[in-house]
Amino acid sequence: MVERIEETGKAHTTENLVEIHSLKKYFNIKKDVTVKSVDDISISIRKGETFGLVGESGSGKSTLGKTVVGLQAPTSGEIIYNGQNVLQLDKETQRNVNKEMQIIFQDPHASLNPRMRVGDIIAEGIDAYKLFKGKDRTNRIYELLAQVGLRPEHAKRFPHEFSGGQRQRIGIARALAVEPKFIVADEPISALDVSIQAQVINLMEELKESEGLTYLFIAHDLGMVKHISDRIGVMYLGKMMELSNSDDMFRNPLHPYTQALLSAIPKANPRAVKRERIVLQGDPPSPTAPPSGCRFRTRCPHAMEICALQEPQWKEVEDEHWVACHLY
């Protein structure tokens, strides 16, 4: 493969399952108006890890997830899965690669067809790839239901007969049906109640162990992201702002945006020492007209002159701790 500047730096002993190089996804919403949802992002997701992706609404994190699994064609850039450049493969191989990459959606109410029985929803992938037929197919459905903590008789029911948490389990079973290696979980717990969120997270962690999965976990709940992720990437207006392992990110956030995000999490401890909360001023700017230079500069408490003039470079400030900010 061509030598290139990797954002994750030197060669690692750990193998990369998914590599994204200079990925761009632009949307033309009107004549002359382009939203740069994902703007030149390069990350690598290692085999067996959970990569957490956080950011506010409009930061492009969901677009990134959908583009990686091939639900959208990127504007430019490369997606390397297991050493293969996904976008340059022939149809047949691409289909097989797509089978190994699955996605779980945020809203379990909107992502399941209300007129299909749960068994058929789960078997959609099995049917599309003609993996099992007849009795084997039924058995496979039962097996999947059991894996996500549901019962065989649930296969005959319709989605509306299930609670939010159970529906999310159905979504997970559907993703697992084709034995994927890589799963993008796009805010899988945001629509669920607190007590149910923990159930789904625990299930995802168990499945990761038993099935040897790799996750790209997209969320805006930083607490849960820290809990489940090995490494975390922070996005803002289509750009990656910071990337490090999850402990480092919480102990020593470098980017002012990450610092503000972390200090904004309300702590479930009434006696918590009253920290100086960094309350960001203003709203995120419109993605149609992002600020020049650093995109965060309009809300940044440390903004300098250079921030408006020049886009900060993506650099490794500490070991495996990357940041795009002129302060470093």
Next chain:
Amino acid sequence: MSRLLDVNNLKVNFKTYGGEVKAVRDVSFHVDKGEVVAIVGESGSGKSVTVQTIMGLIPMPPGIIKGGSIKFQGKEILGVSKRELRKVKGSKIGMIFQDPMTSLNPTMIVGKQIAEGVIAHQKLSKKEAKIKAIEMLKLVGIPNAEERYNQYPHEFSGGMRQRAMIAIALACNPELLIADEPTTALDVTIQAQVLELMKDIQKKTDTAIILITHDLGVVAETAQRVIVMYGGMMVESGTVYELFENPRHPYTWGLLNSIPDVEGPEKKKLIPIEGSPPDLFSPPKGCPFAPRCKFAMDICVEEMPGNFEIGEGHLAKCWLNDSRAPKVEQVFAREEEKAIAAGSEK
């Protein structure tokens, strides 16, 4: 402290095709002047129905008030006519809803929506109302208030819309502000802004707040007292300190155990509450939480527990607090140990 709101034995049902849903079953609580009371609970626990009943927003039918009383500043407001309700409550209770996009009128400029209430309640002229509305927009931290006055809700961002909602609710200087999940639809950094704003205004104006949320972090940071609801009932209530440090209901333990610890260095396994919330068409005879409760005893299924008084103003509706039940602290501690052991195994 003077009593502002007194809710006693409130029961609300809804008629549906499937039968009658018992949405609120015997809820009693009070709010004093200037305090922040949080109500937490899952969807379907009855928290929103409770406050909507206070506001007189429950459509009847299908809603049926089965009993109870709601007194605001000593005067009954439950079951009185709309006109009387307006007289007693008038401009003294304001409400903020979860989704600012659907609760603002999309065809009316934001400024007018703020001025509307002021004109109706404070008998100001249109001109004076406009000045007041601009003042309110400034108070809630909206820049270029004069310009923003003439804009429509779609020209506002999510956070600004929620600020505009707060401005509407506060324009008449209410004594009580009811905030139903005010930050749930917002991003964390915007949530922080809105919470700071609410705390700030609460301090400045001494308005009492009922804050409905499912985020225990938000509760810990803003409320003085907490009410935990489950299956249409109050299962535990007390000060934030009591509730976070000495919780006495297994559901409260469950809630506290299922949130990840952001500050701790090591990873603790989350302990979820297994099962799903009860069916309120035919709620169980005993404790509504018993089917999901790890500590359920025979009596829990058979008989509804009473409110056990744990300490000053700390109530828990759980049989474990009965003198004949096994010691609660021990049970809780053992579970925690087990959880930690399970976590370290992993």
